[in-house]
Amino acid sequence: MWFGVLGPVEVRDESGTVITVAAPRQRALLAMLALDAGQIVGHARLLDGLYAEPPAGAANALQSQVSRLRKTVPGLVIEHHPAGYRLVCDPSEVDYLECVELLDAGRGADALSLWRGQALAGVDAPFADAARQRLSEVFINCALSGGTPTDLRQVLAEHPLREDVRAALMRALHRDGRQSEALEVFAQGRALLADELGVDPSPDLAAAHLEVLKAEAPHRGVPAQLTSFVGRDEDLRRVTKWLGENRLVTLIGPGGTGKTRLAVEVAHREPGEVAFVDLSATTDVARALLDGVGVREAGLLAAPVSVEDRLRAALASRTILLIVDNCEHVIDHAARVLGTVLAACPDVRVLATSREPLGITGETLSPVTALDEEAAVRLFGDRAQAVKPGFTAEHAVIAEVCRRLDGIALAIELAAARVRSLPITEIAARLDDRFRLLSKGSRTAAPRHRTLHAVVEWSWDLLTDAERDLAARFTVFHGSASLDAVTAVCESAVLDPAGDTLSSLVDKSLVEVVGDRYRMLDTIRAFCATHAPDLRDEHARWFLARAQEAEPHLRAREQVEWLTDLAADHDNLVAAVTWATANDVGLALELVAALATYYWCRGLRTEAAHQANAVLHACGETVPHGYMQEYAMCLLIAWPVATGDQTGRIRQADELLAELREPPRYPIMTMMWGMALGAPENDSQVWERRNRLLGDDPWSAALVFVGDGLVARMEGDQARGQELLRQGAAAFERIGDRWGAALAFNQLGEIALSEGDAASALVHIGRARDLLDELGATEDTAEAMIGQAQARLAAGDRERAKTDFDVALTLARRAGATSVQAGGHLGLAELARLTGDCATAYAECDKAWELTPGGWYGPDEMRCHIAVQRGRIAKTEGDLVQARAHFEDALRRALGQRNRVTETAVRAELAALGP
Structure with missing residues (x-):
């Protein structure tokens, strides 16, 4: 949910749909709470802010306004405190709080973009004037930090005596060459x-005046831009700062990320002399630089000095910023020439762009990385509007396109240009063949920037x-990889033990380093993969060995560290299983078995x-020879989602395990066997088999306590x-x-809940949630949230229970866990029944039923609980015949599950109906 106060007061749901809050007092109440979202706003402050004269029974009136607001905005969570x-809500969901955060981070332009007009427009309440004055100061700070001349003129018109605003406007006009x-x-x-x-002007205003008066012809050869500058405000601030502290700053990054565009923007905002030199079409760096600083070549024809000497002489007494673009293909020559210039000319500064560092002493590197989602979506929308005015699309669809294009600015611009002829959904569908899709760029751009393929090919040719x-x-890796994995899997004759070749790829922006791992952008990966040998078998076998090494540690104190390591390789593990499934079923069986503990935890x-x-x-249907345990493990893992004879699969796994005479290789297999079979009958053979499968290690001993419990x-x-x-825990x-x-x-929480001790249940479930949070266990956390809601x-x-059920459903959907989603809907059904909304309660039961084709404790376990809930709803409506039918259905299922607890509860419901 999103709340807006920087303009008309608005609230939008998760889909972006505006929810109208028509009642003036409710709108004012929402604005007051949003301005201090996450903090308790006192009763007295709310009453004084809403009413010029608080009415009789003011506390009840306020409670009534809160209740009406909750009904007006479905899903709104307003907590009551003494x-x-x-x-x-999250601070990022309130435009004012997000604005302040962006402002504090130095991203004034982004903060300014959140304003939609006069703050609190449409709000007429006692608090509004003071609040607007407070927000006005925030707007002024946004304009001072990142505003355009137009923004600053608007502020100055409203506050003509603000000298800080006037000085900022002067400097902004000066940067644009409007002295x-x-x-x-x-x-x-x-x-x-x-x-x-x-009074006379302040020192700051006088200093701004002096800067303009002393300005020299500041911009020599800097290209004018035909499009707006989007999404690099933080980079712009950082690079400008570094250029004030260092004499050589190099923008590095893959092709198409926007290094040149950023450098040009810095040049336009530089108050002193600037010269722009593009090296992409030359191999003579010194001559290009000499031309760029305005020394005519005709004067060199008879000169007794070299080009480099003439260059140093021309710059020796000048205060100038050199923008040197596209150094990568002449990196050694550029480094040598610029190094001598910097050494000989103390007032020269250099801002270079390259796909690898120049390697000069004193060089400051500023990586130009992928745009974040917000900036990427803004850039796509800006460029799409340019080619197709009125263009609109769902934020999520644009974000997905930008994500798949790695946030590369040029790729996003090329994709946005296609909206004139293709729907955005079609653009998204064609991104698997991105080089063909993004094959038409600006005819005025350099050839290497006209297509996405040309951008990457330029880097490839320089290797x-x-x-x-x-x-x-x-390219065999998915996501990222450790140095050990790269060294072992790539088996490249050119990958020396020290990793120098890999480091060189990092320097040349073909590979990125994130922490201690290496990754390649999907766009670069797609190009390089066309030149790759097939290493998928080696890849899968290395990750099998890694999973087998990790498995014992996943059942011990170092569990979190090893889970974190495997989670970093999750994409690789999935890719290994997927490839092996199609090419080597034995290897696939081994991988699934070795990863079972990881997935479960x-x-x-x-x-x-x-x-x-x-x-x-x-x-x-045939068990591959030598893979009996692994095949049985697959049966135990897969049966909840299997189509067809689920019971037959469990029986087959049970028969395979009957052949084992010792504990299985992976102890978690015993636990999964017990879960699949459900509560055992009083069958000595079943108990004997269970004991045979259990190891004598501490983990298995703990499992016995929990299983028996x-x-x-x-x-x-x-x-x-x-x-x-308790002993098991x-x-x-x-x-x-x-x-x-x-x-x-x-389970202890469920017992406490069944005994009516909700407080103890919350304590036990809270402890479980804390442990699951350490593991990052999405599906299990969703289940725990349902228990907490109950x-x-x-x-x-009821209010916090509703929130917990909603969170559980969100987590379960994210994990694709249909049985957990069913539990969430069943909880919402109980909540609706208690509030008297039987129609909604039935509908939630229907959703739960549809989501229960399988489950980790058998579909009948959940369907039994659904039948109980339907019986209670019918009883609430007074339909005792229908209630009895539902309870009898539940009893039949409980007997089939051999669950005495549920059986007893259902019999109690039937008894309460009478004869």
């Missing part, structure tokens, strides 16, 4: 100050054979299930189940397995 009310206008602004200000206040070989091999069960299901289909609970012995689960905590401990704490519901806190 001291007042608090709007619950006469800047001097006129000063003259008007001096006269106004004398007439109104009888050595060794660098090309490694760049091509590197990270709460990615549904993703793992789909992978395992694909491997089983690739294997067919679950069984005891399902058999109706709550006290014994509770004690065993303690045992898992001793060995450091957060996931196992969280499982036990969640506990809040039992405690009577």
Whole structure:
């Protein structure tokens, strides 16, 4: 949800749809809460801000306004506290708070772009005038930090005696080469100050005047720009600052990221002399520089000195900024010439652009990286509007296009240019063949910038054979890779132990370093992959070894560190399984089995299930020779998402495990076997098999406590189940397995909830959530959120329960966990029933039913609970016949699950209906 106060007061839902708040007092209340979002706003302050004369029963009136506002804006979360009310939202969801944050970060232009008109427009309440005055100061600071001359003129018109604004306007006009206008602004200000206040201009305003008067012809050969400068305000601020502190700054980055555009913008804003030199079409750096600073070549024909000597002589006494563009193809020559110029000419500064550093002592590197999502979307929209006025598209669709183009400015501009002839959805669909799609650029651009292919090819052609070989091999990785992985998988004869070739690719902007990992932009990867040998088998086998090495550590105290390492390679692991599934089913089976613990601990069960299901289909009905354990593991992982005979798959896994005479290679297999079979019958053979599968390691011992606790609970012995689960939680905590401990704490929470102790349930579930947060376990966290919501519901806190259910559903959808989504909708059904909205309650039950084709405890477990809820809804409506039918359906399912707890609860519901 998004809240706007920097203009008309607005609220938008997650889809961007504006929700109208028509009632003036509700609109004013929303504005007051939004201005201090995340903080408690006191009752007295709210009343004084809303009413000139607070009405009788003021507290009730305020409570009524809050209640109406919640109904007007579905999903709005306003918490009540003893001291007042608090709007619950992220600061980035309120334009004012985001504006202040951007301003503090030095991104004044971005902050200014958030303003939509007069602040709090349409709000007429006692608080409004003071609030607008406060917001006016914020707007002025935005204009001072990042405003254009137009913005500053607007502020100055409203505040003509603000000398800081007048000085900023003069400097902005001066940067644009409009010296006469800047001097006129000063003259008007001096006269106004004398007439109104009888004072002279302040030192700051006088200094701005002096800067304009002393200006020399500042911009020699700097290209004029035909498009607006979008998305690099922070880079612009940083580079300008560094040029004030250093004599050589080099903008480095891949082709097309916008290095030249940024350098040109810096040049236009530089108050002193600037010369722009493009090296892309020359190999004679010194002569190009001499031409760029305005020394005529005719004067050199008979000169007794070299070009470089003449260049140094021409610059020796000048204060000048040299913008030297496109150094990469003459990097050695450029470094030598610029190095001698900087050494001999103390008042010369250089801003260079290159795809690799110049390597000169004192060089300051400023990487020009991919645009962030916000800037990329703004750039796409700006350029699309230029070719197709009125262009609009969903933010999410534009963001996805920009993400797939790696945030590369040129690629985004080329894609935006295609909206004139293609819908944006079609552009997104064609990005797999991005080089063909983005093959038409500006006819006035340099050839290497007219197509995306040409941009990357320019970098490729500048590589050595060794660098090309490694760049091509590197494309086998997905996401990023460690140095160990690159060294082992690429097996390049040119990748020396010290990694010099890889470092060279980093220097030349073909590979990026993020922490201690290396990655290649998808656009560069797509080009280099056309030159690559097939290393996918080596890639998959290296990551199999990595997963096998990690597995024991995932059940121990160092669990989080190893999970973090594997999570960094998640894209590689998925790619390895996908390739092996189509090419080597034995390898695929090994990978799925080795990764089972990783997927389980990270709460990615549904993703793992789909992978395992694909491997089983690739294997067919026959177990590959020598892979019995791995095949059984796939069966146990995949059955919740499998189509067809799910029970048959569980039975097949059970039969395969019956052949084992010792614990399996991966202990988690025993846990998954128990979950798939459900509560065991009093069958000595089943118990004997379970004991045979259990190892004597501490993790398996902890699992016994939790497993036996679950069984005891399902058999109706709550006290014994509770004690065993406590022992299991303690045992898992001793060995450091957060996931196992969280499982036990969640179950303890459910027991407490069933006994009516909502406070204890919240404590246990909160402990589980803390542990799951350490693991980043999305699916399990969603389940814990549902348990927390149910506990809040039992405690009577319906508002926070609704929030928790919504968060759980969001997490579950993100993880693709349909069974967890079903639990979320079932919780919302209970909430709707309690509020008397039986139609919504039935609808939520229907959604839960549709999402329950399978589940980790069997579809009947969830469908039993859905039937119970439907029975309660029918009972609430007074339809006892229908209620009995639903409860009887639930009882049949509970008996099939051998769950005594649920069976007892359903029998109680039936008994309450009477004979």
